Amino acid sequence: MKLLHNLNPPQKEAVQHGEGPLLVLAGAGSGKTRVIVHRIAYLIHERGVPPWQILAVTFTNKAAGEMRERIRHMLGDGETPLVSTFHSTCARFLRNDIKSLGYDPNFAIYDDKDCERLLKDCSAELNLDEKRYPVKLLGSSIDEFKNQGMTPFDVPADSPYQATLARVYRCYQERLKRCNAVDFGDLLLLTVQLFEEHPEVLEKYLKRYRWIMVDEYQDTNPVQYRLVQLLAGERQNLCVVGDDDQSIYGWRGADIRNILEFEKDFPNVKVVKLEQNYRSTKNILDGAWHVVQKNRGRKPKRLWTDNPEGESIVYRTLPNEWEEARLVCREIERFLSEGGDLSEVAVFYRTNAQSRVIEDAMVAASVPYHMVGGVRFYARLEVKDILAYLKVLDNPADDVSLKRIINTPPRGIGNTTVQRIAEFANEKGIPFHDAMLEGAYGPLLPAAAKGKVAAFVNEMEGYKALSEKLPLSELTAAVINDSGYYARLKSLPRDEGQDRIENLQELVTAMQVYETGPGEKGLADFLEQVALVSDLEHEGDGKKASATLMTLHSAKGLEFQLVFMIGMEEKLFPHARALENPEQMEEERRLCYVGMTRAKKRLFLLNVRRRHIFGQEQMNAPARFIADIPKELLDGGDLWQRSEPSHNFSSSSSSSHNLASLFEDEMEPEVADNEVRMVPEDGEDGIWVGMKVRHAQFGPGTIRKIEGEGDNQKVIVWFNSLGGPKKLLVRFAGLERA
Ligand code: ATP
Numbered sequence: 001m002k003l004l005h006n007l008n009p010p011q012k013e014a015v016q017h018g019e020g021p022l023l024v025l026a027g028a029g030s031g032k033t034r035v036i037v038h039r040i041a042y043l044i045h046e047r048g049v050p051p052w053q054i055l056a057v058t059f060t061n062k063a064a065g066e067m068r069e070r071i072r073h074m075l076g077d078g079e080t081p082l083v084s085t086f087h088s089t090c091a092r093f094l095r096n097d098i099k100s101l102g103y104d105p106n107f108a109i110y111d112d113k114d115c116e117r118l119l120k121d122c123s124a125e126l127n128l129d130e131k132r133y134p135v136k137l138l139g140s141s142i143d144e145f146k147n148q149g150m151t152p153f154d155v156p157a158d159s160p161y162q163a164t165l166a167r168v169y170r171c172y173q174e175r176l177k178r179c180n181a182v183d184f185g186d187l188l189l190l191t192v193q194l195f196e197e198h199p200e201v202l203e204k205y206l207k208r209y210r211w212i213m214v215d216e217y218q219d220t221n222p223v224q225y226r227l228v229q230l231l232a233g234e235r236q237n238l239c240v241v242g243d244d245d246q247s248i249y250g251w252r253g254a255d256i257r258n259i260l261e262f263e264k265d266f267p268n269v270k271v272v273k274l275e276q277n278y279r280s281t282k283n284i285l286d287g288a289w290h291v292v293q294k295n296r297g298r299k300p301k302r303l304w305t306d307n308p309e310g311e312s313i314v315y316r317t318l319p320n321e322w323e324e325a326r327l328v329c330r331e332i333e334r335f336l337s338e339g340g341d342l343s344e345v346a347v348f349y350r351t352n353a354q355s356r357v358i359e360d361a362m363v364a365a366s367v368p369y370h371m372v373g374g375v376r377f378y379a380r381l382e383v384k385d386i387l388a389y390l391k392v393l394d395n396p397a398d399d400v401s402l403k404r405i406i407n408t409p410p411r412g413i414g415n416t417t418v419q420r421i422a423e424f425a426n427e428k429g430i431p432f433h434d435a436m437l438e439g440a441y442g443p444l445l446p447a448a449a450k451g452k453v454a455a456f457v458n459e460m461e462g463y464k465a466l467s468e469k470l471p472l473s474e475l476t477a478a479v480i481n482d483s484g485y486y487a488r489l490k491s492l493p494r495d496e497g498q499d500r501i502e503n504l505q506e507l508v509t510a511m512q513v514y515e516t517g518p519g520e521k522g523l524a525d526f527l528e529q530v531a532l533v534s535d536l537e538h539e540g541d542g543k544k545a546s547a548t549l550m551t552l553h554s555a556k557g558l559e560f561q562l563v564f565m566i567g568m569e570e571k572l573f574p575h576a577r578a579l580e581n582p583e584q585m586e587e588e589r590r591l592c593y594v595g596m597t598r599a600k601k602r603l604f605l606l607n608v609r610r611r612h613i614f615g616q617e618q619m620n621a622p623a624r625f626i627a628d629i630p631k632e633l634l635d636g637g638d639l640w641q642r643s644e645p646s647h648n649f650s651s652s653s654s655s656s657h658n659l660a661s662l663f664e665d666e667m668e669p670e671v672a673d674n675e676v677r678m679v680p681e682d683g684e685d686g687i688w689v690g691m692k693v694r695h696a697q698f699g700p701g702t703i704r705k706i707e708g709e710g711d712n713q714k715v716i717v718w719f720n721s722l723g724g725p726k727k728l729l730v731r732f733a734g735l736e737r738a
C-alpha cells in the first residue's frame with residue numbers, strides 16, 4: 001500500500017494506530033511530522049474518515065503551510081483537513097461562537113503595540129509608578145497569566161505586588177472587551193473559557209473534529225494543553241508528537257511536563273518511539289547530540305542514521321559581523337556553484353537585531369532572501385495607520401485604532417479634545433466611538449472642537465459607504481488619498497516619505513493579490529490574516545527561490561541542506577539572561593540542538609571577535625556549545641582553544657541587567673526598520689558599508705558594497721530616489737556624507 005511505503009516499522013505502527021490516544025516521542029528528523037502527514041492520509045484513504053473530521057495543530061504558520069502542502073501532495077486536490085496553528089484555530093472557533101462570551105464576532109486582534117497602549121491607559125487609571133511597573137513588565141506578566149490559563153480572578157493576591165498585577169489584568173481585560181478586541185493570549189484563553197462555560201458549544205466541535213493531531217507537542221503551554229484535552233473529549237482520538245530535547249518555549253510558559261506526563265493523563269496511551277534519523281549526516285547528528293546530552297534534566301536517548309558521515313561541521317571566528325555576513329554570502333555562492341538550490345539555504349540567529357547586517361550583505365551580494373518574522377511589514381508605522389482606518393470601519397468599538405487615527409494625519413483634533421471624549425467614554429463605560437459621536441453632535445465639546453470631530457465622523461461615514469461598494473484595495477487607496485495621509489507623506493523630505501509611500505503601495509498590492517485569491521471574504525477576513533500571519537508579505541513570492549533568514553525559534557520543524565548559525569557567542573547565544581540561570585541555560589542548549597538538527601548536509605557555526613549590536617560594541621567569548629562538539633567532527637575546532645580569552649567580557653557596562661536586554665528578543669524592532677548601522681570597517685578610511693551619503697543627482701543613499709582600492713575604488717549605493725542600487729566610481733561620484 002502506497003501510503004505505508006517509505007515508513008519504518010514503528011512509523012507504520014503509529015500511522016495505522018486506530019482510535020485512542022497516541023504519543024510519538026522521538027528526536028529531531030526521525031519522521032514525527034511525517035507520521036502525522038501519513039496518518040492523516042491513511043485515515044482518509046484507508047479508514048474512510050471524512051477530511052473535515054480531522055484537525056491538525058502546529059506552532060508556526062510556516063510549519064502549518066508545509067504540512068498542508070505535504071498533505072495536498074499525498075491526497076491530491078479535494079477537501080483537506082484543517083491544518084493550522086493554535087492561534088488561527090482558536091480565532092476560527094471564536095469567530096463562530098464568541099457571542100456566548102459577550103463579544104461581537106467581528107472582534108479585533110490586537111498586537112503587542114496595541115496592547116501596550118491599553119496597558120498604559122490602565123496604568124494611568126490605577127496611578128501606578130511606571131518605574132516600578134514598566135508597561136512591558138505588566139504586559140509580560142499578563143501574558144504569563146494567560147499562558148497558564150489564569151483569568152484575572154484566578155491570580156492569587158498573595159502579595160501587594162501580585163494584587164496590583166491582578167488589578168491591572170482586570171482593568172486591561174475590561175478595556176479589551178470594551179474595544180471588542182482580544183490579544184494573542186486571549187485567543188487561547190477565551191476559547192478554553194468558551195468551552196468550559198458553554199458545554200453545548202464544545203459539544204458542537206466534539207461532534208465535528210473527531211481526530212486531533214498535535215505536532216511539536218513539547219512546546220504546548222498549560223492553556224494549550226487544556227484546549228487539547230477539551231477537544232480530545234472522551235473519545236481521546238488524540239495523536240501528539242514531540243521531542244523533549246526540542247522544548248524551546250519555556251519562556252512562554254510551555255511546560256515540558258505536558259509531554260513527560262502524557263502517559264499519566266491518558267492512561268490508555270500507545271507510545272511509539274522513533275530512533276532513526278533520516279535528515280542529517282552522521283557528523284551533524286553526532287555534533288548536535290554532544291551538545292544536548294550535557295543537559296541534566298533530559299531522558300537519555302540517542303538517534304542513529306544510515307546517512308553518510310558527510311562533511312565536517314565548520315566553525316569559524318571572524319573579526320566582526322560584516323565579515324561574518326560576507327562569509328555567509330560567499331559560502332552560499334559556493335553552494336550554488338556546486339548546483340545547490342537557494343531554497344535549501346537558511347541563516348539562523350538568536351535575536352532579530354542580528355538580521356540587519358546579513359540582509360545588507362545579501363543585498364550587496366545580490367543573494368535573494370526572505371525573512372521570516374522579524375520586522376513585520378504589517379507592523380510598520382504607516383501600514384498600521386492605514387490598517388487602523390480599516391479596523392475602525394470593521395469594528396467601530398476598536399478604541400486603540402480609533403484613537404490612533406483621529407488626528408493622523410493632523411486634523412486639528414487636539415489631545416484635550418481626545419481626553420475629553422475618553423473621559424466621557426470611561427464615565428459611561430461606552431466605547432470611545434460612541435463618546436465621539438456625542439462629541440460631534442452633543443454638548444460635550446466647545447464649538448470649534450465639535451466642528452472638527454464632526455468633520456472626522458463625516459469622513460469616516462464616507463469611507464463606510466465606500467466600503468460597501470468598492471473592493472478592499474480600492475477602498476484602501478481611497479482612504480490613503482482622501483484622508484490626506486498621502487499628501488502628508490509627500491510633504492516629508494523625500495528620503496523619509498518615499499519608503500513609506502512604497503510600503504503603502506505594497507499594502508494595496510497585497511490586497512489586490514488577496515482579492516484575486518481563492519475564498520475571498522472581505523475586510524474582516526483580511527484583517528484576521530494580517531493579525532495572524534506575521535510573514536504574509538513573503539508568501540506571495542514563495543515560488544522564487546531565496547535563502548531563508550530566521551530566528552532559531554522559528555526554525556523548529558524545518559530542514560535545509562545548508563545551515564548557518566551566526567553569532568555563536570556567549571551573551572548572545574546563549575542569551576545573556578540565561579548565563580546565571582541553569583534552567584534557561586538548558587533551554588538555550590536545546591535551542592542549539594534544534595538549530596543544528598535543521599541541517600541536512602552542511603553546517604556552519606560562526607562567531608565574531610567584535611560585534612556591534614544593541615547600540616554597543618561587544619567582545620564575547622565563543623559560545624560554550626562549540627567546545628562540547630568533539631574536535632574530530634569540527635573543521636576549525638582547534639581554533640576554539642586559540643581564540644579570544646575564554647572568560648566572558650564586554651566593552652560596555654552590564655547590559656544584561658537592564659530591562660531592554662531582558663525583553664530584547666520579544667520586542668518588535670519596529671523603529672530599527674530603516675536604520676542602517678554606521679559601523680566603520682577596519683582599514684577603510686573615509687567610507688564604509690552602511691554609511692549614509694548624498695549624491696548631487698540621485699540624492700540620499702546608503703553604501704551597500706565597496707569594491708577595489710585607490711583610484712579604482714567603486715561603491716554600490718542604494719539610492720532612495722531610484723529604489724535600487726547604483727555602482728559608482730568613488731573618485732568621480734562626488735559623494736558627500738549625509
Ligand atoms: P523535527 O523534530 O525536526 O520536527 P521530525 O521528527 O518531524 O523532525 P520529519 O520532518 O518528519 O522529522 O522528517 C525528517 C526528514 O526525514 C524528512 O525529510 C522526511 O521526509 C524524512 N523521513 C522521515 N521518515 C522517513 C522514512 N521512513 N524514509 C525516508 N525518509 C524519511
Ligand code: MG
Pocket residue numbers: 032033034215557
Ligand atoms: Mg517535525
